[in-house]
Amino acid sequence: MAKLKYLEPTELLEKIYSTLCSEYEDAQHYENEPDKEEIRVTKSRLTKKIFNEFVVDEEYFLTMDKETFNERYHLYEDDFLRLIRKCSENNVDYETFTQIIDDLIASAKFRLHAFEQLSDEIQKLQEAVEEESDENGSEEEEG
Template sequence: MEELKYLNPTELLEKIYDTLCSEYEDEAHYDKEQDKQDIEVTKKRLTKKVFNEFVVEDEYFLTMDSKTFKERYHLFEKDFFKLITECSKNGVPYEKFIEIIDNLLACAHYRLNAFEQLNEEITRIKAEKEQEEEEPTEAIEEEVVEEDDT
């Protein structure tokens, strides 16, 4: 298994994912409409539980501060759910599933880094402009002091 960079999988994540996969497998064996509806509800709830069980930097998606989640992962929320659904529906092995999720988390991480770099660069540029604006004033003040000496 490839070493994960961002996702810290839990034992519960694996169990929930396996259960979700088994719901997709079992679905084919039910004919009654009520049973199919019940399975749909179960699949949706398990998908949400898988999502909530993701842990990044020792923080669960479920308990993550909403501002932090929105800043870092909200943009990818639909993608996470699509990956969970498609992986479980098609019986993707758990080890491969967490690698796939880790790759999407990497995208979110790189996006966040890009915006941090942008903010740092904006701060640097503003500081340089402020310094440039102050330098001519300092030069004029030095000239005035030199003239007063004569």
């Protein structure tokens, strides 16, 4: 298996992904509308179940604190869901699927890191301004 940097695949993730791929294969054989609708709903639910099964930093997306999820992954939610659908629809093998998802998680991590760097830099600049202000205030008191 490829070395993943961020995604911590579970046994259940692989099983759900396999089932979703199977649903896409089976969908081709149904022609009546009730069956097609049932398959569509099943595919939609399995897609969301896979998304919720992603584990990063020992936390499931499903149970991750809402604020943490929004800060780190919400912006990418549509991309995750689209990747899940496209991979399963085209029966991409599981290892490749997890690598693709890991790459998207990496993108989210890099984005978060960039904003953390920006916050740190702003804080340093504010501290420098405060220090300068304090030094100028001390000079005025002495003068």
